[in-house]
Amino acid sequence: NAGVTQTPKFQVLKTGQSMTLQCAQDMNHEYMSWYRQDPGMGLRLIHYSVGAGITDQGEVPNGYNVSRSTTEDFPLRLLSAAPSQTSVYFCASSYSMFGQPYGYTFGSGTRLTVV
Amino acid sequence: DAKTTQPPSMDCAEGRAANLPCNHSTISGNEYVYWYRQIHSQGPQYIIHGLKNNETNEMASLIITEDRKSSTLILPHATLRDTAVYYCIVRVEGDNNNDMRFGAGTRLTVKP
Numbered sequence: 001n002a003g004v005t006q007t008p009k010f011q012v013l014k015t016g017q018s019m020t021l022q023c024a025q026d027m028n029h030e031y032m033s034w035y036r037q038d039p040g041m042g043l044r045l046i047h048y049s050v051g052a053g054i055t056d057q058g059e060v061p062n063g064y065n066v067s068r069s070t071t072e073d074f075p076l077r078l079l080s081a082a083p084s085q086t087s088v089y090f091c092a093s094s095y096s097m098f099g100q101p102y103g104y105t106f107g108s109g110t111r112l113t114v115v
Numbered sequence: 116d117a118k119t120t121q122p123p124s125m126d127c128a129e130g131r132a133a134n135l136p137c138n139h140s141t142i143s144g145n146e147y148v149y150w151y152r153q154i155h156s157q158g159p160q161y162i163i164h165g166l167k168n169n170e171t172n173e174m175a176s177l178i179i180t181e182d183r184k185s186s187t188l189i190l191p192h193a194t195l196r197d198t199a200v201y202y203c204i205v206r207v208e209g210d211n212n213n214d215m216r217f218g219a220g221t222r223l224t225v226k227p
Contacts, residue, residue, distance in 0.1 A: 004158075031213040033213060033215065035217070042200075042202070042217045042218055042219045043159065043202075043217040044216075044217070045214065045215065045216050045217075048213050048214060048215075050213055056214070058214060058216070059216060088156065090158050090159070092159075094213065096213070100147055100206060100213070101149075101206070101213045101215065102164075103149070103161035103164060104151070104159070104161055105161070106158030106159050107158055108157065108158055109156070109157075109158055
């Protein structure tokens with residue numbers, strides 16, 4: 001049982017490049033989310049999903065796309081990287097109880113630098 | 116914006132109880148209160164959550180006031196390893212969503 005797996009752990013991009021951050025969970029959780037955390041700051045929600053085929057925007061969605069074709073995977077795509085997207089990205093998953101997430105399990109993060 | 120208010124920092128002596136407060140005065144009737152913590156640069160760790168009754172697990176206790184406008188997370192015997200940022204979260208209201216927004220949290224420092 002690996003939990004939530006994020007790849008890569010570190011990445012350096014040039015401005016304007018695109019890439020996909022991978023997130024996979026093996027717990028059959030319906031709920032998955034992506035957060036970013038800038039240095040010295042709290043986490044901010046980018047996008048979330050309540051099940052395969054269903055996604056929605058969080059508080060900072062601009063510049064990012066997501067899809068949820070399977071229960072296990074929830075990739076985050078950076079369309080055209082900008083220095084402002086330099087951050088640590090966390091993926092999380094949870095099962096639901098009474099329509100609310102029971103408790104998120106977080107991945108170990110992807111540290112992204114855009115130069 | 117987060118729907119919760121927490122003090123930015125607190126200290127606690129090792130072995131003593133750490134009581135972390137959270138205000139959530141606009142909480143709706145069906146919204147749960149969640150607590151997470153983040154140790155250094157690791158991914159956040161789920162601690163506990165509750166609706167209106169007090170809750171206890173192996174990590175902590177959660178005390179929710181009767182009007183549900185505030186809560187307190189209690190670490191009964193704090194250790195140095197409990198030094199972390201603690202986040203109190205209320206889910207953004209809406210049907211069938213998991214829009215969970217973290218605020219700035221409380222930085223708890225456990226001192227020897």
